[in-house]
Amino acid sequence: MIKSKTDIADGLLAKESGWDIGSFKLADFSNVANAAATFRIPVHVFPVTTGSHLLKSPENYPTEEGRVLTAITNQRQISTGNAAFAQLCEVFLVHETLGGGVFSLGAGTVQVKVISSFGVNVGTPVNLTGAFTGGTNGIDPITITAPADRQVSIEGNALATVAALFNGDVVYVEFVAAATVVGNIVAVGLGVK
Numbered sequence: 001m002i003k004s005k006t007d008i009a010d011g012l013l014a015k016e017s018g019w020d021i022g023s024f025k026l027a028d029f030s031n032v033a034n035a036a037a038t039f040r041i042p043v044h045v046f047p048v049t050t051g052s053h054l055l056k057s058p059e060n061y062p063t064e065e066g067r068v069l070t071a072i073t074n075q076r077q078i079s080t081g082n083a084a085f086a087q088l089c090e091v092f093l094v095h096e097t098l099g100g101g102v103f104s105l106g107a108g109t110v111q112v113k114v115i116s117s118f119g120v121n122v123g124t125p126v127n128l129t130g131a132f133t134g135g136t137n138g139i140d141p142i143t144i145t146a147p148a149d150r151q152v153s154i155e156g157n158a159l160a161t162v163a164a165l166f167n168g169d170v171v172y173v174e175f176v177a178a179a180t181v182v183g184n185i186v187a188v189g190l191g192v193k
Contacts, residue, residue: 023086023192027173029110032181043190044171046085048118074149075123076116080168087152088112088128088163088171090191091142095134097184105134108178110142110188114150114163115170126150128163128171142188165192 027041067083069076091112095103109131116123128150132142146152146163153159165171173188 025190025192026187027175027190028187029175029177030181030185030187032175032177032186035177035179037177039175039177040172041175042170042172044086044165044169044192046081046165046167046169046171048080048167072123074147075126076149076166077118077121077123077168079118079121080116081166083166084152084164085167085169086165086192088144088146088165088190089193090189091129091144092189093132093134093140093142094138094185094187094189095140096138102134102136102138103181103184103186104179105186106178107133109133109176110186111174112142112144112188112190113172113174114165115172116166116168117170118168131176 023044025043027043029039029041032039067081068079069082070078072078093110095105097103111127111131112129113125113127115125126147128144128146129142130145132140134140144161144163146160148158150164151158151160152162152164154162171190171192173190175186175188
């Protein structure tokens with residue numbers, strides 16, 4: 001979540017403005033009935049071009065302004081975005097029982113990954129987090145571990161805990177189940193700004 005002012009809040013002090021949830025997506029694995037199986041849910045798709053021009057939108061995507069890759073970079077494909085389009089800022093695992101406890105994933109893991117594609121050229125998945133087995137809380141943060149070409153620079157410092165996302169990216173969550181989840185809640189939330 002980010003603290004930002006809306007048009008109506010202009011002129012207000014920071015404490016008077018509200019929180020903006022930005023784009024928060026949820027990959028829900030609560031209906032997983034198979035143990036020892038792998039499940040993948042796409043949560044964000046950033047196309048290379050947009051159809052918004054049909055609606056007379058004056059905004060261009062970075063790729064439409066010529067900012068594209070000319071060589072494959074860590075599985076990011078040629079002609080996909082060369083300028084970050086969004087940032088993955090936070091990832092959380094929700095793992096709770098309906099009886100009021102923390103659901104254990106056991107040997108199961110969740111992991112956020114990204115695939116870059118343009119046309120028929122599709123890269124192999126790149127990890128944006130490590131494989132996470134869950135913590136002791138009902139909602140646990142998952143550390144983002146962005147590769148060097150996806151790290152966001154803030155005041156000259158590269159942050160591996162924020163991942164740059166580009167036009168052509170498909171972000172998904174992979175869940176390797178070790179137990180049946182049905183009757184409990186297992187979901188991964190992703191905050192993108």
